[in-house]
Amino acid sequence: MNRRSFLGAAAGMAGALMLPAAGVVRAAPGGKFTFLTPFTLSLAFAPVLYASASGKFKAQSLDLRVEVGRGAAQVVQLAAAGQVNAGRTGAANYMSARAQGNSDVVAFGTIAQISPFVVVSAERAPIADAGELAGKIVGLASFGGSMEATLNLMLVHAGVDPTSVRRERVADGPASFAMIEAGRVHAFFGNTSTVSRLRAQKLAISVMHADDGVPGQVYVARESELAANRDAYVAFTRGVVQAVRELAAMDDAALMQAIALMGDAFDIPGIDKADIALQDLRGNRELWLSHGAEQAVRNDPKQWQEGSKLLLDAGLMRTTDRKLYTNDIWESAVA
Template identity: 25%
Template sequence: MSTQPTPALSRSLWSRLGTREPTLTRGGFLRAAAAGLFATGAAGSLAACGAADSASGGGFTYASILPFDTLTFIPEMMGTAGGYLSDQGVDMKVEIARGTAQAMQTVLAGKAPVVRPSMIDLATARTTAKQPLVAIGTVMRGPSVVLNYAKNDALDDPTKLVGKTVGIPSKGGTSEQTLLLMLTDAGVDPDDVKRQVVGQSPSTWELVRRGQLAGFISGIDVSLIIQSQYDDAAALDPGKYSSIQSTTQIYVTTEDAVQKQADKLTGFLSAIRASMQAVIDDQSRAKSIQTLRKKYHFATLDDDAIAKRAFDVYVDLWTTQANGRKLLETDQEKWVAGIEKLQKLGYISGVSKPETWMTNDLLKA
């Protein structure tokens, strides 16, 4: 087993940079997502009154799907550690939810004005549960997860996954969504690829080395750690094969909050945009890394080489495919096309006026 750092990541990532759970069909996937996100029909009325209550309160609560121990949250962490949020008068408190479902429910209940899920999470909420959620900014313009695999069994093309088992961190979550959409867009029937729920950590790599998994989906941080430790590790970038925009990450709030908390949300988005721009301008990333280390400490941030690689990958995700759009600005044409393609593929149904599910009005010029 090699413990020498690998000199480079796979080309696709760099260019943008055990109990088996039942296999989900497209219909089953939709039902599972809807059941997980919105367990009761009462959430709509709860959201309406909750948002109004929070509008009059002080502070700003950010509903996070994960703890701030991953560089996925560079914009939010820079906003805090770099003082960009306080510059906008935003006193941000972070409420850690147990995944996307709970975080979105926190926003619907009015306990927090903003959450950062994927586009498909919002699409499912709007079509299946009829929830009044709206996107107010696009953070990641491509998938923020990758498929880790061993070089001796190269999975550098989705068609090579047929008949194999892929590890996912949870059933119906963003990672599985990304995998299913990549397979569908590549012409592969998702039912021909088995999925098994596994831990999203470097230790899962051992299951790949033993041949128990063909590969597993993880966040970029975990993949970078694995590739720094094992020279037989590589990663497939789903964005190379999928043109679907639904795996982009977006800031989401309620329609009610857009009206009643516009100033707070505008201040938050302005701070996040300033944080992102500061990182972009810091081409060596050294100053940005040191800024985060004043407040945060975790594996990928504490390693200079991995942190630099991660910053580069995330900056690319913020800026590629922007088509001239400013940071956080959502491309309405691509947004509508992505929603309509999801419906055509059968992942959602009942789409009506998807252009009203997003707005750039809270972004300062």
């Protein structure tokens, strides 16, 4: 199956904690609802992949297509251009773009309530505090996206001039650790999936969680699309919430079955390594459930208010009267 284009597949797994069913929806021209990930498929995107593979979207009459993007910034750009129906991106990057006033893209759900990013360094020269990044070379999978926005916010909070930190483009994966060992970078940004793969290789890594104080990862779409195709977005959100709640209730044996189901439907690199995949899914699950299963995918108003204040104080976002998020779709999905 082509990694650049994946079709949602249905399977016959019955779901617990099912939400109300919806009627037939209309999505993009051609009948498909296109969802864009910021990077290569991984179990970080399990809420969408499992919802598709277990037939939840099909039960909502939603024909989902998953596309792989080239960075979080591209997700906002393609959603704004109407090239995709919805996508996942970092909240800090999105909030800054939204405040610019030149795009009607809005967040209609928060999937990772806290940042999924980590800063990986060598155990022999660990970076345990954002202040230690001053004057260092940091690897990023993409520039101008959510990783870089998180890095800048961390540096400002630590009193470090962001311009003092040099950025290098690296792959988000184990190969980047070789660049640390070679002295080309001092650390690089990764996520839960990255850490699982690195530890499986028994590499001597040090991991620092990138807590930047803003919502982690959000689902975005054009406001005009949310209004025109509202039922499709309600169906999408309902399927994702169902998936998160089911995965939350699973023990390790059930999680392994869910991983196998997703692996049959999608080309997910590294999913054949069972122990790594299980650790990866467990780690990502914590991000979706940090506010509880009943609040999964909901935008937390208090968190958004505090997060926007942090970005404003750090000079990473301009003042705006535009709404940064909507819970209208989520409320209809779980009603």
